[in-house]
Amino acid sequence: MAHEIIAATNAIVTLDVALPGIVWGWIITMNMWAKSIGTGIIFLAFFLLKKYPEQTAFIRLPVVAISIVFIHIFLLFTVVDLHQMFRFWHIFFYPHLTSAITIGAWMATGFVGLLFGMAYAIYIKKDTAMYDKLLGWTTLLAIPVTLYTAGLMAESTARELWQMPTESAQMILAALLAGSATMILMGGNKFSDPIKKDLGLVLGFSAFGAFLLYMSEYIFGAMKAEEVAATLEFVKGGEYTIMFWVGQLLAFITPMVLVCLSLKKQSYYLLKIAAVSALIGLWVSKHVWLVIPQLLNMS
Amino acid sequence: MQLGFLVDLRLCMGCKGCEIACKVENEVPLSTWRLRVKYVDVGSFPETKRTFTPLRCNHCANAPCERICPVSALHYIENGIVNIDKERCIGCAGCVMACPYGAIYIDPQTQTADKCTYCAHRVASSMMPSCVVACPVEANIFGDLDDPMSNISKYIQEHQGNVQVRKPEKGTDPHHFYVGGGNVTLNPLASFRGEGHNLFNNLTHLPIGGHH
Ligand code: SF4
Ligand code: SF4
Numbered sequence: 001m002a003h004e005i006i007a008a009t010n011a012i013v014t015l016d017v018a019l020p021g022i023v024w025g026w027i028i029t030m031n032m033w034a035k036s037i038g039t040g041i042i043f044l045a046f047f048l049l050k051k052y053p054e055q056t057a058f059i060r061l062p063v064v065a066i067s068i069v070f071i072h073i074f075l076l077f078t079v080v081d082l083h084q085m086f087r088f089w090h091i092f093f094y095p096h097l098t099s100a101i102t103i104g105a106w107m108a109t110g111f112v113g114l115l116f117g118m119a120y121a122i123y124i125k126k127d128t129a130m131y132d133k134l135l136g137w138t139t140l141l142a143i144p145v146t147l148y149t150a151g152l153m154a155e156s157t158a159r160e161l162w163q164m165p166t167e168s169a170q171m172i173l174a175a176l177l178a179g180s181a182t183m184i185l186m187g188g189n190k191f192s193d194p195i196k197k198d199l200g201l202v203l204g205f206s207a208f209g210a211f212l213l214y215m216s217e218y219i220f221g222a223m224k225a226e227e228v229a230a231t232l233e234f235v236k237g238g239e240y241t242i243m244f245w246v247g248q249l250l251a252f253i254t255p256m257v258l259v260c261l262s263l264k265k266q267s268y269y270l271l272k273i274a275a276v277s278a279l280i281g282l283w284v285s286k287h288v289w290l291v292i293p294q295l296l297n298m299s
Numbered sequence: 300m301q302l303g304f305l306v307d308l309r310l311c312m313g314c315k316g317c318e319i320a321c322k323v324e325n326e327v328p329l330s331t332w333r334l335r336v337k338y339v340d341v342g343s344f345p346e347t348k349r350t351f352t353p354l355r356c357n358h359c360a361n362a363p364c365e366r367i368c369p370v371s372a373l374h375y376i377e378n379g380i381v382n383i384d385k386e387r388c389i390g391c392a393g394c395v396m397a398c399p400y401g402a403i404y405i406d407p408q409t410q411t412a413d414k415c416t417y418c419a420h421r422v423a424s425s426m427m428p429s430c431v432v433a434c435p436v437e438a439n440i441f442g443d444l445d446d447p448m449s450n451i452s453k454y455i456q457e458h459q460g461n462v463q464v465r466k467p468e469k470g471t472d473p474h475h476f477y478v479g480g481g482n483v484t485l486n487p488l489a490s491f492r493g494e495g496h497n498l499f500n501n502l503t504h505l506p507i508g509g510h511h
Contacts, residue, residue, distance in 0.1 A: 011483040011490035014349070015338035018330065020404055023392045083390025083410040090370040090389050101369035101393055157363035157469050158399030230488055297487040298401030299337075299354050299465075 022294045024081070029287040031077040032149055033178070036171075036282065038070035039111075039142040040179020041186075044202065046139040048183070048195065049132060055192055060131055062186055064118045071112055100155055104148030111145045114138040146175045159293035160227040161217070170213055176206035177251070178282055181275035189268060197263060200271050203278060204259035211252035214285070227296060234292040244288045250281025301360075301379040301474065302417055303444040305451050305462075306353050309479035310438035313338055313351030320433030321355075324418060331404045333415040334430055339490045341483055352484040353430075353439070356381065356402040356415040357465065357473030364394035364403060364414075372412065379444075379474060380419050385411045399469045401487075417441070444474060454478070 045063040048056040079085050091105045114134055121130040150171045153162035180202040191199070218236075222229035235244035258274035261267070313336055321327065321334040334355040341348050358381045365373045365381055372388035375381060388411035395403045395412065406413040418428035426432075431439045442451035455462050455476060463480045464473040482489045 009341050009483050009489070010343050011339050011341050013337060013490050013492040014340045016492075017332050017335045019401060020395065023395050023405075081391070083392070083405055084388065085390075087370075087387075087389040090387055094370040094387055096369055096371040098366045099369040099393065101367065101391060105369065152367070152393065155363060155367045155393075156396040157471065158466070159396060226488055294396075297492055298399060299487050 019297060019299075022291055024290060024294065026287060027077050027081040029283060029290055031074050031081065032174075032286050032290070033283045034070045034073035034077065035146065035149070036174040036178035037182050037279075038067045038074055039146045040175035040177070041067050041070075041182050042135070042138055042142045042179070043175060044179040044183045044199070046135055047202075048198075049135065051198070052192075052195055055195060057128070058190065059183075059187065060118075060122045060128065063183075064115055064122060064131075066182060066186065068112075068115050068119065071108070071115065075108065075112070100148050100151030104145070104152065107141060107144045107148060111138065111141045114141060142175075143172075146171050156293075158227060158298060159296075160225045161221065161231045161289070161293045163217075166213055166217065170210060173206045173210040173213070174282055174286070176202055177210060177255070177278050180206065181255075181278040184271055184275040193266070196268055196271060200259045200263055200274075203271070203274060204256055207252040207255040207259070207278060211248065211256070214248060214252070214289075227293075231293050231296055234295055235288065240288050240292055243284060247281050247283075247285030247288055250277045251285045252278075252281065254278075254281070300377065300446075301444040302422065303358070303379070303442065303451055303474040303476065304355070304417065305440040305454055305476040305478060307438045307440070307454075307478045308350070308352060308484060310436045311336070311351045311353060312436060312438075313349070314435065316433040316435060317353055317430035317439060320429040321415070324421070324429035325416075327413075328406060328408050331406060331413070333413070339483055350484050352477075352480070354400070354402075355430075355475065356398075356417075357400060357471065357475035358417060360472035360474060361470060363397040363399065363469075363471060367393040367397040369393065376419065378422065380417050380422070381414075382416050382419050383412060383414060385409055385413065388412050399466050399471060451476075 041063055045059055048059060079088050082088060091102055095102045097103070114137055118131050118134045118138060121127045121134060147168050150164065150167035153159065153167045154164035156162055180199050184199050184203065218232065222232050234240045254277040255274040258270045258277070262270035262274065315336050318332065318334055318336050322332070325333055327333050334353060337352045337354055339350045339352070341350055358379060360379070362373070362381050365375065369391060370387050370389055372384045373381060373394055374384065390405060390410050390412065392405060392412070395405065403412050403414040405411070421428060428441055431441045440451050440454050442449035444452060446452060458478045461478055463477050463485060464475065465485050477485060
């Protein structure tokens with residue numbers, strides 16, 4: 001990678017040590033992807049239970065079950081990625097409050113506690129009022145749990161591709177995309193047409209918003225900082241170009257098109273294909289965005 | 300007290316004595332480095348020149364690695380050194396991502412983060428860092444930046460206009476200076492880095508702590 005070479009210097013590294021490669025790889029991608037589903041489905045559940053309380057009563061148990069499963073996948077991959085995983089408890093006993101990792105770990109712990117409270121309310125006590133009350137708090141906490149990874153990326157100085165507030169917006173959009181896609185797949189044909197339409201709209205608009213942000217960075221990012229320009233070369237003809245466009249196509253472009261078609265043709269089947277495409281594509285697009293700044297030499 | 304480093308790149312002859320002294324002093328494992336000397340060749344034949352740049356942690360006053368560490372394993376000590384507590388580190392690699400200078404690595408033996416500590420253990424015993432002692436041309440100057448009479452402060456005063464830090468735009472406020480540096484030596488994006496330039500040519504990228 002040589003972004004600023006000029007003919008006058010023709011500078012070439014002739015002797016150096018091998019540098020670290022990708023530090024945060026697919027394990028962290030899994031972490032972000034699973035978290036998007038785990039928190040996203042809570043956002044969607046809150047919305048549906050407020051807007052269609054009668055027709056969506058059946059989602060309470062599956063929603064909390066799905067969220068618990070995916071948040072635990074997220075936690076598992078978070079811990080597995082630690083090189084000293086059995087010291088995980090240090091985060092709680094030696095917390096450093098300027099770190100987004102610390103804040104995120106605490107928030108996620110609170111979130112898991114609330115999820116188990118919701119499961120208890122609906123599965124053991126069969127108390128929907130208690131469930132709905134807890135859902136409100138869980139939804140609130142889902143916001144920082146979704147956002148903390150963006151904070152972590154923002155704290156990664158010199159990985160200039162990851163900017164705030166863009167990453168925050170991307171995280172929320174990813175959660176809405178993943179949450180609506182999971183809800184579409186979970187609900188089967190039990191949802192009425194207006195609910196399907198709403199879910200399709202959330203899926204379509206979150207795909208549109210995320211795609212818009214990616215494209216804005218793709219086109220204009222390089223004009224703001226040399227590191228961004230150098231990083232984007234990996235997706236502009238570089239080794240991650242195909243993967244980047246596969247991610248964009250599956251996560252955003254295909255869902256946008258299929259949502260439009262499904263609304264026009266009243267086809268829930270197309271909506272389900274859009275949901276599957278979005279979930280697969282989200283993993284791919286997150287992975288590319290996670291990895292490419294790490295390919296840049298820092299020294 | 301604010302300890303700092305200065306390297307006079309006009310003196311450095313790329314002998315890598317500092318690199319080896321550091322390895323030995325700190326028992327830095329194979330394939331990892333707290334301090335390294337990068338060679339960059341400049342110009343076109345026959346008008347070519349070889350430059351040497353020792354690269355180590357800058358002990359930033361506003362250190363992103365310290366900020367991101369969830370357990371304060373990276374912390375400041377009173378003399379301004381950014382130190383690491385390897386017993387506390389959980390190996391999240393947040394610091395590796397946050398350091399804009401690639402100064403931190405995951406130690407393959409302890410599976411924790413590690414980096415140059417300005418030989419804090421030696422400094423605590425009133426000794427110079429081992430790289431300073433090893434340098435045959437005294438290109439490494441170490442001392443108290445708060446003391447205007449220290450060698451390093453005097454050197455900075457004498458070479459006003461020719462003192463640089465790496466990536467000043469990152470706002471990290473490094474306590475590591477270079478005299479006689481330039482874009483080619485201090486900016487990694489200003490030189491071409493092909494395969495086969497490193498000491499062990501079949502090893503181009505390092506595995507991170509067995510995760511790959
Ligand atoms: S150079 Fe890197 S490792 Fe050293 S203090 Fe600055 S941010 Fe931390
Ligand atoms: S790897 Fe260790 S030193 Fe680095 S941020 Fe994580 S806990 Fe802190």
